[in-house]
Amino acid sequence: MPGISAGGTLARYFSARFLAAMVAMFLICCVLIFFVDFIEILRRSGKYSNEASGFLLVWITLLRLPSFSELTLPFAVLIGTIVIFLMLSRTSELVVLRAAGVSVWQFTLPALVVAFLLGIGFVTVYNPIAASARGEAERLYSAAFGKDDSFLQSAGKSGAWLREDGADGPSVVHALRVLNQGLELRGVSVFQYNAKHELTERIEAKRAVLNNGRWDLEQAWVSAPGREPVLHESYLLSTYLTPTQVRDTLGTVYSISFWDLPNFIEIAERAGLPATQYRVQYQLLLSRPFLLVTMVLIAATCSLQSFRFGNVQINAVFGLAAGFGFSSLPEVSRNFAMSGLTSAVAAAWIPVIVAMSLALTVLLYKEDG
Structure with a gap:
Protein backbone atom coordinates (compact mmCIF):
# COMPACT_ATOMS: atom_id res chain seq x y z
CA MET A 1 0.00 0.00 0.00
CA LYS A 147 -17.36 44.37 -43.81
CA ASP A 148 -19.74 42.11 -45.74
CA ASP A 149 -19.26 38.59 -44.50
CA SER A 150 -21.31 35.44 -44.52
CA PHE A 151 -20.94 31.77 -45.16
CA LEU A 152 -23.10 32.40 -48.22
CA GLN A 153 -20.53 34.67 -49.81
CA SER A 154 -18.41 33.21 -52.57
CA ALA A 155 -14.70 33.75 -53.02
CA GLY A 156 -15.10 35.41 -56.39
CA LYS A 157 -16.21 38.88 -57.35
CA SER A 158 -19.46 37.77 -58.98
CA GLY A 159 -21.39 37.89 -55.72
CA ALA A 160 -22.85 35.15 -53.57
CA TRP A 161 -24.47 31.98 -54.88
CA LEU A 162 -26.71 29.60 -52.99
CA ARG A 163 -28.61 26.51 -54.05
CA GLU A 164 -31.18 25.13 -51.66
CA ASP A 165 -34.22 22.86 -51.50
CA GLY A 166 -37.10 24.77 -49.99
CA ALA A 167 -40.77 23.89 -49.61
CA ASP A 168 -41.45 25.44 -53.02
CA GLY A 169 -38.82 23.23 -54.67
CA PRO A 170 -35.14 23.70 -55.57
CA SER A 171 -33.93 27.23 -56.11
CA VAL A 172 -30.72 29.05 -56.96
CA VAL A 173 -30.18 32.42 -55.29
CA HIS A 174 -27.64 35.00 -56.42
CA ALA A 175 -26.88 38.24 -54.59
CA LEU A 176 -24.56 41.08 -55.52
CA ARG A 177 -23.98 41.97 -51.88
CA VAL A 178 -24.29 40.15 -48.56
CA LEU A 179 -25.03 42.27 -45.48
CA ASN A 180 -25.72 41.74 -41.79
CA GLN A 181 -23.88 38.39 -41.65
CA GLY A 182 -26.01 36.86 -44.41
CA LEU A 183 -29.39 37.94 -43.05
CA GLU A 184 -29.78 40.56 -45.77
CA LEU A 185 -29.06 40.29 -49.49
CA ARG A 186 -28.93 43.09 -52.08
CA GLY A 187 -29.35 42.79 -55.84
CA VAL A 188 -31.07 39.41 -55.59
CA SER A 189 -31.82 37.01 -58.44
CA VAL A 190 -33.77 33.82 -57.75
CA PHE A 191 -34.27 30.92 -60.14
CA GLN A 192 -37.09 28.69 -58.88
CA TYR A 193 -37.48 25.09 -60.11
CA ASN A 194 -40.06 22.36 -59.62
CA ALA A 195 -39.43 18.76 -58.55
CA LYS A 196 -38.50 17.88 -62.16
CA HIS A 197 -35.88 20.65 -62.14
CA GLU A 198 -37.85 22.69 -64.65
CA LEU A 199 -37.67 26.48 -64.31
CA THR A 200 -40.98 27.73 -62.92
CA GLU A 201 -40.18 31.38 -62.21
CA ARG A 202 -37.41 33.93 -62.06
CA ILE A 203 -37.33 36.66 -59.46
CA GLU A 204 -35.32 39.89 -59.53
CA ALA A 205 -35.50 41.74 -56.22
CA LYS A 206 -33.81 44.79 -54.80
CA ARG A 207 -33.49 43.36 -51.32
CA ALA A 208 -34.07 40.10 -49.43
CA VAL A 209 -34.24 39.63 -45.65
CA LEU A 210 -34.04 36.20 -44.03
CA ASN A 211 -36.69 35.30 -41.47
CA ASN A 212 -37.74 31.95 -40.04
CA GLY A 213 -38.60 29.71 -42.96
CA ARG A 214 -38.64 32.38 -45.65
CA TRP A 215 -36.87 35.11 -47.55
CA ASP A 216 -38.80 38.41 -47.53
CA LEU A 217 -38.17 39.97 -50.95
CA GLU A 218 -38.76 43.67 -51.62
CA GLN A 219 -39.58 45.24 -54.98
CA ALA A 220 -39.49 41.88 -56.68
CA TRP A 221 -40.08 41.38 -60.39
CA VAL A 222 -41.51 37.87 -60.83
CA SER A 223 -41.57 36.28 -64.25
CA ALA A 224 -42.56 32.79 -65.39
CA PRO A 225 -42.37 31.00 -68.75
CA GLY A 226 -45.10 32.36 -71.01
CA ARG A 227 -46.04 35.25 -68.69
CA GLU A 228 -45.09 38.90 -68.44
CA PRO A 229 -43.02 40.03 -65.43
CA VAL A 230 -45.08 41.32 -62.52
CA LEU A 231 -43.81 43.75 -59.88
CA HIS A 232 -44.51 42.85 -56.24
CA GLU A 233 -43.68 45.26 -53.45
CA SER A 234 -43.18 42.23 -51.20
CA TYR A 235 -42.75 38.58 -52.09
CA LEU A 236 -42.11 35.50 -49.93
CA LEU A 237 -39.77 32.64 -50.82
CA SER A 238 -39.57 29.57 -48.59
CA THR A 239 -36.25 28.35 -47.19
CA TYR A 240 -35.13 25.83 -44.58
CA LEU A 241 -32.43 28.21 -43.27
CA THR A 242 -33.10 30.16 -40.09
CA PRO A 243 -31.47 33.40 -38.93
CA THR A 244 -29.90 31.53 -36.03
CA GLN A 245 -28.29 29.00 -38.34
CA VAL A 246 -26.87 31.76 -40.52
CA ARG A 247 -25.52 33.75 -37.56
CA ASP A 248 -23.97 30.65 -36.03
CA THR A 249 -22.18 29.87 -39.28
CA LEU A 250 -21.11 33.32 -40.44
CA GLY A 251 -17.50 34.05 -41.24
CA THR A 252 -14.71 31.53 -41.02
CA VAL A 253 -14.89 27.90 -40.00
CA TYR A 254 -13.42 28.88 -36.63
CA SER A 255 -16.69 30.60 -35.70
CA ILE A 256 -18.53 27.26 -35.75
CA SER A 257 -18.78 25.33 -32.50
CA PHE A 258 -17.58 21.74 -32.29
CA TRP A 259 -21.09 20.65 -31.33
CA ASP A 260 -22.65 22.57 -34.26
CA LEU A 261 -20.29 21.32 -36.96
CA PRO A 262 -22.20 18.09 -37.78
CA ASN A 263 -25.45 20.00 -38.20
CA PHE A 264 -23.77 22.70 -40.26
CA ILE A 265 -22.16 20.11 -42.53
CA GLU A 266 -25.64 18.80 -43.26
CA ILE A 267 -26.97 22.33 -43.84
CA ALA A 268 -24.11 23.20 -46.19
CA GLU A 269 -24.64 20.04 -48.22
CA ARG A 270 -28.37 20.66 -48.50
CA ALA A 271 -27.61 24.19 -49.64
CA GLY A 272 -25.31 22.88 -52.34
CA LEU A 273 -22.25 24.42 -50.67
CA PRO A 274 -18.93 22.58 -50.31
CA ALA A 275 -18.63 21.10 -46.82
CA THR A 276 -15.05 19.82 -47.04
CA GLN A 277 -13.55 22.55 -44.89
Missing part, protein backbone atom coordinates in the same frame (compact mmCIF):
# COMPACT_ATOMS: atom_id res chain seq x y z
CA PRO A 2 2.79 2.54 0.68
CA GLY A 3 4.03 2.01 -2.89
CA ILE A 4 0.59 2.71 -4.30
CA SER A 5 0.22 5.79 -2.11
CA ALA A 6 3.64 7.05 -3.16
CA GLY A 7 2.82 6.41 -6.80
CA GLY A 8 -0.42 8.36 -6.50
CA THR A 9 1.34 11.24 -4.79
CA LEU A 10 4.01 11.28 -7.47
CA ALA A 11 1.40 11.27 -10.23
CA ARG A 12 -0.48 14.17 -8.63
CA TYR A 13 2.76 16.10 -8.17
CA PHE A 14 3.81 15.70 -11.79
CA SER A 15 0.28 16.34 -13.06
CA ALA A 16 0.10 19.62 -11.16
CA ARG A 17 3.51 20.72 -12.45
CA PHE A 18 2.70 19.88 -16.06
CA LEU A 19 -0.76 21.47 -15.93
CA ALA A 20 0.60 24.67 -14.39
CA ALA A 21 3.32 24.93 -17.04
CA MET A 22 0.95 24.28 -19.93
CA VAL A 23 -1.59 26.81 -18.66
CA ALA A 24 1.14 29.39 -18.02
CA MET A 25 2.48 29.02 -21.55
CA PHE A 26 -1.04 29.24 -22.96
CA LEU A 27 -1.70 32.47 -21.05
CA ILE A 28 1.57 33.94 -22.33
CA CYS A 29 0.44 33.11 -25.87
CA CYS A 30 -2.91 34.78 -25.15
CA VAL A 31 -1.21 38.00 -24.05
CA LEU A 32 0.99 38.10 -27.14
CA ILE A 33 -1.95 37.38 -29.45
CA PHE A 34 -4.05 40.09 -27.81
CA PHE A 35 -1.48 42.82 -28.41
CA VAL A 36 -0.75 41.72 -31.98
CA ASP A 37 -4.44 41.49 -32.89
CA PHE A 38 -5.27 44.77 -31.16
CA ILE A 39 -2.58 46.57 -33.16
CA GLU A 40 -4.00 45.05 -36.36
CA ILE A 41 -7.54 46.15 -35.47
CA LEU A 42 -6.27 49.64 -34.66
CA ARG A 43 -4.64 49.75 -38.09
CA ARG A 44 -7.86 48.70 -39.80
CA SER A 45 -9.83 51.15 -37.70
CA GLY A 46 -7.73 54.01 -39.00
CA LYS A 47 -8.15 52.75 -42.56
CA TYR A 48 -11.88 52.01 -42.65
CA SER A 49 -13.56 53.88 -39.84
CA ASN A 50 -13.06 56.79 -37.48
CA GLU A 51 -16.20 56.16 -35.42
CA ALA A 52 -15.27 52.98 -33.54
CA SER A 53 -14.46 53.70 -29.89
CA GLY A 54 -11.38 52.40 -28.14
CA PHE A 55 -13.56 50.30 -25.84
CA LEU A 56 -15.26 48.66 -28.84
CA LEU A 57 -11.90 47.82 -30.40
CA VAL A 58 -10.67 46.27 -27.15
CA TRP A 59 -13.92 44.31 -26.82
CA ILE A 60 -13.66 42.98 -30.39
CA THR A 61 -10.07 41.95 -29.72
CA LEU A 62 -11.07 40.13 -26.53
CA LEU A 63 -13.87 38.32 -28.36
CA ARG A 64 -11.48 37.23 -31.10
CA LEU A 65 -8.82 36.14 -28.61
CA PRO A 66 -10.26 32.71 -27.62
CA SER A 67 -10.50 31.59 -31.24
CA PHE A 68 -6.96 32.67 -32.09
CA SER A 69 -5.43 31.44 -28.84
CA GLU A 70 -7.01 28.01 -29.32
CA LEU A 71 -4.63 27.46 -32.23
CA THR A 72 -1.63 27.97 -29.93
CA LEU A 73 -2.60 25.23 -27.47
CA PRO A 74 -0.32 22.58 -29.05
CA PHE A 75 2.64 24.96 -28.77
CA ALA A 76 1.77 25.72 -25.15
CA VAL A 77 1.68 22.00 -24.35
CA LEU A 78 4.97 21.41 -26.18
CA ILE A 79 6.86 24.27 -24.54
CA GLY A 80 5.31 23.67 -21.12
CA THR A 81 6.32 20.00 -21.18
CA ILE A 82 9.88 20.78 -22.29
CA VAL A 83 10.21 23.42 -19.57
CA ILE A 84 9.05 21.06 -16.82
CA PHE A 85 11.28 18.19 -17.96
CA LEU A 86 14.28 20.52 -18.07
CA MET A 87 13.45 21.99 -14.66
CA LEU A 88 13.13 18.51 -13.16
CA SER A 89 16.42 17.61 -14.78
CA ARG A 90 18.15 20.73 -13.47
CA THR A 91 17.03 20.02 -9.90
CA SER A 92 18.10 16.36 -10.31
CA GLU A 93 14.59 15.15 -9.48
CA LEU A 94 14.51 12.94 -12.55
CA VAL A 95 17.94 11.54 -11.67
CA VAL A 96 16.69 10.58 -8.21
CA LEU A 97 13.55 9.01 -9.65
CA ARG A 98 15.49 6.97 -12.17
CA ALA A 99 17.85 5.82 -9.40
CA ALA A 100 14.80 4.77 -7.36
CA GLY A 101 13.63 2.57 -10.23
CA VAL A 102 10.92 4.85 -11.63
CA SER A 103 10.70 4.36 -15.40
CA VAL A 104 10.38 7.12 -17.93
CA TRP A 105 6.80 6.05 -18.61
CA GLN A 106 5.79 6.60 -14.99
CA PHE A 107 6.77 10.27 -14.91
CA THR A 108 5.67 10.85 -18.52
CA LEU A 109 2.21 9.33 -18.06
CA PRO A 110 0.90 12.26 -15.93
CA ALA A 111 1.85 14.69 -18.71
CA LEU A 112 0.13 12.48 -21.29
CA VAL A 113 -3.04 12.26 -19.19
CA VAL A 114 -3.07 16.00 -18.50
CA ALA A 115 -2.57 16.80 -22.19
CA PHE A 116 -5.32 14.40 -23.27
CA LEU A 117 -7.84 15.73 -20.73
CA LEU A 118 -6.84 19.29 -21.59
CA GLY A 119 -7.54 18.51 -25.24
CA ILE A 120 -10.97 17.09 -24.43
CA GLY A 121 -11.81 20.13 -22.31
CA PHE A 122 -10.72 22.57 -24.98
CA VAL A 123 -12.65 20.77 -27.73
CA THR A 124 -15.90 20.26 -25.81
CA VAL A 125 -16.01 23.42 -23.66
CA TYR A 126 -13.47 26.02 -24.75
CA ASN A 127 -14.09 25.65 -28.50
CA PRO A 128 -17.86 26.36 -28.30
CA ILE A 129 -17.12 29.44 -26.18
CA ALA A 130 -14.44 30.56 -28.62
CA ALA A 131 -16.73 29.98 -31.60
CA SER A 132 -19.57 31.94 -30.02
CA ALA A 133 -17.23 34.80 -29.14
CA ARG A 134 -15.76 34.75 -32.65
CA GLY A 135 -19.23 35.01 -34.17
CA GLU A 136 -20.08 37.99 -31.95
CA ALA A 137 -16.73 39.59 -32.79
CA GLU A 138 -17.41 39.25 -36.51
CA ARG A 139 -20.85 40.79 -36.05
CA LEU A 140 -19.37 43.78 -34.22
CA TYR A 141 -16.52 43.96 -36.71
CA SER A 142 -18.97 44.01 -39.61
CA ALA A 143 -20.99 46.77 -37.95
CA ALA A 144 -17.90 48.83 -37.13
CA PHE A 145 -16.01 48.50 -40.40
CA GLY A 146 -18.80 47.74 -42.87
CA TYR A 278 -16.12 21.89 -42.18
CA ARG A 279 -15.53 18.14 -42.29
CA VAL A 280 -11.79 18.73 -41.98
CA GLN A 281 -12.29 21.13 -39.08
CA TYR A 282 -14.51 18.60 -37.30
CA GLN A 283 -11.94 15.83 -37.70
CA LEU A 284 -9.12 18.14 -36.60
CA LEU A 285 -11.03 18.94 -33.43
CA LEU A 286 -11.67 15.24 -32.80
CA SER A 287 -7.95 14.55 -33.15
CA ARG A 288 -6.94 17.51 -30.94
CA PRO A 289 -6.48 15.49 -27.69
CA PHE A 290 -4.22 13.02 -29.52
CA LEU A 291 -2.34 15.93 -31.08
CA LEU A 292 -1.54 17.23 -27.60
CA VAL A 293 -0.44 13.77 -26.49
CA THR A 294 1.89 13.68 -29.49
CA MET A 295 3.33 17.05 -28.46
CA VAL A 296 4.15 15.62 -25.02
CA LEU A 297 5.86 12.62 -26.59
CA ILE A 298 7.91 14.87 -28.88
CA ALA A 299 8.93 16.98 -25.89
CA ALA A 300 9.91 13.86 -23.95
CA THR A 301 12.08 12.47 -26.73
CA CYS A 302 14.09 15.69 -26.86
CA SER A 303 14.26 16.85 -23.24
CA LEU A 304 14.58 13.66 -21.19
CA GLN A 305 17.97 12.90 -22.69
CA SER A 306 19.46 16.16 -21.48
CA PHE A 307 19.84 15.19 -17.83
CA ARG A 308 21.71 12.05 -18.83
CA PHE A 309 23.89 13.24 -21.69
CA GLY A 310 23.94 17.04 -21.46
CA ASN A 311 23.37 19.30 -24.48
CA VAL A 312 20.33 20.88 -22.87
CA GLN A 313 20.07 23.79 -25.28
CA ILE A 314 20.55 21.68 -28.40
CA ASN A 315 17.94 19.13 -27.35
CA ALA A 316 15.45 21.83 -26.37
CA VAL A 317 15.86 23.65 -29.68
CA PHE A 318 15.51 20.38 -31.57
CA GLY A 319 12.33 19.57 -29.65
CA LEU A 320 10.85 22.98 -30.40
CA ALA A 321 11.74 22.69 -34.07
CA ALA A 322 10.27 19.19 -34.29
CA GLY A 323 7.08 20.30 -32.53
CA PHE A 324 6.61 23.39 -34.66
CA GLY A 325 7.31 21.38 -37.79
CA PHE A 326 4.78 18.74 -36.84
CA SER A 327 2.15 21.33 -35.93
CA SER A 328 2.23 22.60 -39.51
CA LEU A 329 1.33 19.18 -40.92
CA PRO A 330 -2.41 19.39 -40.09
CA GLU A 331 -2.66 22.67 -42.02
CA VAL A 332 -0.82 21.14 -44.96
CA SER A 333 -3.19 18.17 -44.80
CA ARG A 334 -6.13 20.58 -44.63
CA ASN A 335 -5.01 22.08 -47.93
CA PHE A 336 -4.70 18.60 -49.45
CA ALA A 337 -8.25 17.80 -48.33
CA MET A 338 -9.57 21.11 -49.66
CA SER A 339 -7.97 20.27 -53.00
CA GLY A 340 -9.69 16.89 -53.03
CA LEU A 341 -6.41 14.97 -52.83
CA THR A 342 -7.36 13.21 -49.59
CA SER A 343 -10.34 12.72 -47.30
CA ALA A 344 -11.07 14.80 -44.23
CA VAL A 345 -10.42 11.83 -41.93
CA ALA A 346 -7.04 11.12 -43.50
CA ALA A 347 -6.06 14.79 -43.46
CA ALA A 348 -6.72 15.09 -39.73
CA TRP A 349 -5.56 11.74 -38.42
CA ILE A 350 -2.62 10.56 -40.55
CA PRO A 351 -0.20 13.32 -39.38
CA VAL A 352 -1.10 12.64 -35.74
CA ILE A 353 -0.76 8.87 -36.04
CA VAL A 354 2.54 9.07 -37.92
CA ALA A 355 4.09 11.61 -35.56
CA MET A 356 2.88 9.75 -32.48
CA SER A 357 4.29 6.47 -33.80
CA LEU A 358 7.66 8.06 -34.56
CA ALA A 359 7.87 9.73 -31.15
CA LEU A 360 6.97 6.49 -29.36
CA THR A 361 9.55 4.59 -31.39
CA VAL A 362 12.31 7.07 -30.56
CA LEU A 363 11.35 7.14 -26.88
CA LEU A 364 11.27 3.35 -26.67
CA TYR A 365 14.64 3.10 -28.39
CA LYS A 366 16.26 5.66 -26.09
CA GLU A 367 14.84 4.39 -22.81
CA ASP A 368 14.35 0.66 -23.32
CA GLY A 369 17.05 0.00 -25.89
